[in-house]
Amino acid sequence: MAQKHTKKIYLYTRFERLWHWFQSLMIILLIVTGFEVHGTYTLMGFETAVNIHNYMGLFWLGSFAFFAFWLMITGEWKQYIPTTRKLFDVIQYYMWGIFKGQAHPVQKSPGAKHNPLQRLAYLGISAMLLPIQMVTGLLYYLYNSFPGMSLAPLAVIHTLVAFLLVNFLIIHVYMTTTGHSLFSHISGMITGWEEIYDTTRIEEWETKATKKA
């Protein structure tokens, strides 16, 4: 095994960490109440589930808009710009390399927190799936205000995206266990500091997506 030396780096600011856990909590609550509204199970009662789902959905919409504004003004949105450089190395690593103890092909740095696969996944989630879910949810909520609107496509898309988000969540939580140790990514997202291997060779472009404030 080539990976021996580790170092601690500061990756996530307090605001980013708070937002991450706050949004996770909101989405998990929305998933739990959403599937009850859908009729998949009975947990808290249909009416309570509808109320929590509606208020949480509206609150999520407002706070997400604030977070998107924060991404824009700090330049942190650049961390999500997709790239194919080293993308296939990373895919190969998660398919085979990781099970053979190979070094991760990309090293994290404060200027580039996400490897190429994470950039694609997080961009797809944050710029596509989440906004689609918010817009279809809002139109669903305002359905009575638009007499001509058809409910069926909204319901199908909203439910489909909910399944995709559950799918993302399962893969995402698995991926968080694949760092230097089982909990190194999780503790990075709690404290801001993450322990990483420092033996991977870094290329210049990897470290300068943006500067940390």
Ligand code: HEM
């Ligand atoms: C649906 C809910 C979730 C969404 C939408 C989500 C989204 C994200 C995003 C966009 C990032 C990148 C954050 C950034 O760089 O600022 C991230 C990172 C992370 N998330 Fe989540 N997340 C969710 C739930 C969770 C849960 C439940 C866990 C843990 C049990 C978790 C653990 C982590 C960790 C550890 C990282 C850092 C990954 C790394 O260091 O490479 N997330 N998440």
